[in-house]
Amino acid sequence: MATHLIVVEHQSGKLNKASLSAFAAAAKVGGDLHALVLGQGVGEIAKAVAPYAKKVHVGEHAGVKDRLAQPYAKCITDVANAIGATHVWAAASNAGKDLMPRVAARMDAAMASDVSAVVDEKTFKRPMWAGNVIGTVELTTAKKVITVRPTEFTAPAAGAAGEVASVSVDPGASKMSFVKFDAVVSDRPLLQDARVIVAAGRGVKGPEGIKTVLEPLADTLSAAIGASRAVCDAGWAPNDWQIGQTGKVVAPELYFAVGLSGAIQHVAGMKGSKCIVAINKDPEAPIFQVADYGLVGDLFKVIPELTEAIKKAKG
Amino acid sequence: MKFLVTVKRVTDYEAKVKLKADKSGVETAGVNMIVNPFDEIAVEEALRQKDKTGGGEVVVCSIGSADATAQIRSALAMGADRGILVKHDGAIDPFHVARVLQKVVEKEKPDVVLMGKQAIDDDSGQAAQILAELLGWGQATSANTVTLEGGKATVVREADGGLETVACELPCVITADLRLNEPRYASLPGIMKAKKKPLDELTPDALGVKVENRVVVKGFEEPAQKKAGQKVADVAALVDKLKNEAKAL
Numbered sequence: 048m049a050t051h052l053i054v055v056e057h058q059s060g061k062l063n064k065a066s067l068s069a070f071a072a073a074a075k076v077g078g079d080l081h082a083l084v085l086g087q088g089v090g091e092i093a094k095a096v097a098p099y100a101k102k103v104h105v106g107e108h109a110g111v112k113d114r115l116a117q118p119y120a121k122c123i124t125d126v127a128n129a130i131g132a133t134h135v136w137a138a139a140s141n142a143g144k145d146l147m148p149r150v151a152a153r154m155d156a157a158m159a160s161d162v163s164a165v166v167d168e169k170t171f172k173r174p175m176w177a178g179n180v181i182g183t184v185e186l187t188t189a190k191k192v193i194t195v196r197p198t199e200f201t202a203p204a205a206g207a208a209g210e211v212a213s214v215s216v217d218p219g220a221s222k223m224s225f226v227k228f229d230a231v232v233s234d235r236p237l238l239q240d241a242r243v244i245v246a247a248g249r250g251v252k253g254p255e256g257i258k259t260v261l262e263p264l265a266d267t268l269s270a271a272i273g274a275s276r277a278v279c280d281a282g283w284a285p286n287d288w289q290i291g292q293t294g295k296v297v298a299p300e301l302y303f304a305v306g307l308s309g310a311i312q313h314v315a316g317m318k319g320s321k322c323i324v325a326i327n328k329d330p331e332a333p334i335f336q337v338a339d340y341g342l343v344g345d346l347f348k349v350i351p352e353l354t355e356a357i358k359k360a361k362g
Numbered sequence: 363m364k365f366l367v368t369v370k371r372v373t374d375y376e377a378k379v380k381l382k383a384d385k386s387g388v389e390t391a392g393v394n395m396i397v398n399p400f401d402e403i404a405v406e407e408a409l410r411q412k413d414k415t416g417g418g419e420v421v422v423c424s425i426g427s428a429d430a431t432a433q434i435r436s437a438l439a440m441g442a443d444r445g446i447l448v449k450h451d452g453a454i455d456p457f458h459v460a461r462v463l464q465k466v467v468e469k470e471k472p473d474v475v476l477m478g479k480q481a482i483d484d485d486s487g488q489a490a491q492i493l494a495e496l497l498g499w500g501q502a503t504s505a506n507t508v509t510l511e512g513g514k515a516t517v518v519r520e521a522d523g524g525l526e527t528v529a530c531e532l533p534c535v536i537t538a539d540l541r542l543n544e545p546r547y548a549s550l551p552g553i554m555k556a557k558k559k560p561l562d563e564l565t566p567d568a569l570g571v572k573v574e575n576r577v578v579v580k581g582f583e584e585p586a587q588k589k590a591g592q593k594v595a596d597v598a599a600l601v602d603k604l605k606n607e608a609k610a611l
């Protein structure tokens with residue numbers, strides 16, 4: 048029977064909810080679910096994931112205070128081996144992408160990245176070529192490492208809280224050190240968690256366009272703001288806002304693509320959204336092919352009007 | 363300083379991706395092939411860092427069929443000094459890419475290995491981190507800014523929720539993100555010179571690596587198609603649809 052170890056991600060004392068998708072994916076294989084929380088002062092995080100696991104292992108050590116791939120990979124591998132894990136899972140977040148291949152190498156395990164479906168204990172589906180094709184991959188090694196595309200797996204229902212136990216970890220010698228983290232501060236919901244996303248394309252013409260035109264719409268809908276690569280590259284928005292093949296993958300209830308052409312690399316990150324609205328002055332823009340509702344027009348005119356109309360409609 | 367940069371031959375990101383009729387793979391007949399865009403950024407970074415750190419060598423390596431020579435030449439045309447083709451026909455998974463590179467690193471002894479954060483065909487994003495672990499080196503993925511100084515690489519990474527700065531002792535492995543730099547275009551003299559630059563050929567066998575893929579692609583399918591949407595005439599119609607049809611407001 049399979050034994051799973053799910054690597055739980057957290058940031059600034061908070062659970063990254065994307066980790067729950069890894070529990071959901073592992074549950075599809077069947078077997079025992081163990082979780083691993085590494086860090087310092089992470090008792091609350093362990094409690095938060097206990098309802099999803101049979102056992103939560105808490106590894107606290109000064110050497111894993113910051114999430115660095117090299118010491119983390121050693122600790123994860125040691126715990127995985129100690130419990131006889133057959134599968135080690137994490138969300139395909141930036142941190143999971145950074146860390147898990149290293150874990151796979153250390154465990155001598157094959158790895159499937161960013162999976163969108165679990166076929167059986169060794170077979171997984173995953174988007175390739177920017178989501179233009181879906182590959183079915185088989186991992187032939189006894190131990191397997193998998194990162195999970197959070198938008199494809201709904202968080203599992205909470206069960207009875209599993210046991211929480213501390214585990215001693217040894218980060219070993221490391222050739223890397225943490226210097227600092229410059230967080231993007233924002234009062235808006237996280238892109239990954241937002242029910243509504245307003246995404247800016249180059250059509251917004253500059254940071255002013257985002258501020259004066261998109262922000263009021265986002266405020267009205269309590270939405271997160273995202274952006275195309277072009278917008279991030281131009282420095283109009285933080286890099287963390289980029290949605291797409293090489294940015295974040297999101298799937299909100301409602302997605303507004305504003306002044307955004309809909310390049311395949313962008314669409315790869317948002318086509319799973321429940322309802323997509325495109326506003327673009329070019330009727331031929333490819334974004335209209337993935338939009339549920341398209342409106343051809345000048346965003347500087349349409350968006351303020353739309354903001355007012357939504358305010359009214361919501362009463 | 364000595365840099366080893368990897369370049370993968372991939373389908374053009376602007377090309378339409380279609381499955382072969384028998385769904386055995388992606389159609390490459392008649393499709394333009396390019397250097398993986400992230401690898402091109404890695405080449406550019408190596409060239410700039412070589413200048414900044416007072417010279418050295420930029421060696422580019424590709425693993426693939428003889429056709430991948432074209433991608434090595436295009437990196438040489440940008441200004442890289444020397445190329446290595448590790449000739450392998452057929453699929454090779456990220457683990458074996460890393461194993462081959464490990465052997466190349468042992469031969470070449472670079473100070474920094476620069477790679478792409480992901481190959482835009484398989485979208486795996488694994489080879490660099492696996493290589494770093496096999497070598498026991500530090501790694502910095504998704505690099506936005508790289509500073510090589512005092513025997514270490516200080517790298518600003520594009521992380522979730524902000525920018526993370528890490529330091530790695532040299533030698534180390536760094537992967538390029540999109541905003542690290544803007545790759546130069548090869549000049550005509552550059553292209554001419556590239557034809558004469560040394561290009562060695564090796565094989566996994568000669569390096570002592572047996573390629574037995576452990577990630578095996580069993581098949582491909584098209585993603586589910588979204589049903590066609592509709593254009594609406596004006597803001598009022600849009601709000602009505604969102605409220606009453608999609609129930610999204």
Ligand SMILES: Cc1cc2nc3c(=O)[nH]c(=O)nc-3n(C[C@H](O)[C@H](O)[C@H](O)COP(=O)(O)OP(=O)(O)OC[C@H]3O[C@@H](n4cnc5c(N)ncnc54)[C@H](O)[C@@H]3O)c2cc1C
Nearest residue numbers: 248249250275276277291292293294306308313328329346
């Ligand atoms: C390796 C690689 C990875 C990439 N990864 C990503 C990724 O993860 N995410 C991503 O987004 N991109 C990515 N890209 C870039 C992608 O190919 C496109 O270049 C980018 O998405 C274009 O951004 P855009 O739609 O904002 O700009 P444009 O393509 O320039 O589109 C601007 C649009 O705005 C419209 N417009 C202009 N003015 C107005 C107005 N007043 N009112 C209404 N509409 C207006 C125009 O009609 C046009 O359609 C990647 C590219 C490569 C090569």
Ligand SMILES: Nc1ncnc2c1ncn2[C@@H]1O[C@H](COP(=O)(O)O)[C@@H](O)[C@H]1O
Nearest residue numbers: 368369425477478480481486487488489
């Ligand atoms: N066949 C290859 N030849 C050279 N470099 C490669 C090859 N495959 C992968 N790489 C490098 O590894 C990076 C990550 O690839 P991947 O893990 O396949 O997404 C790429 O950006 C390349 O720099």
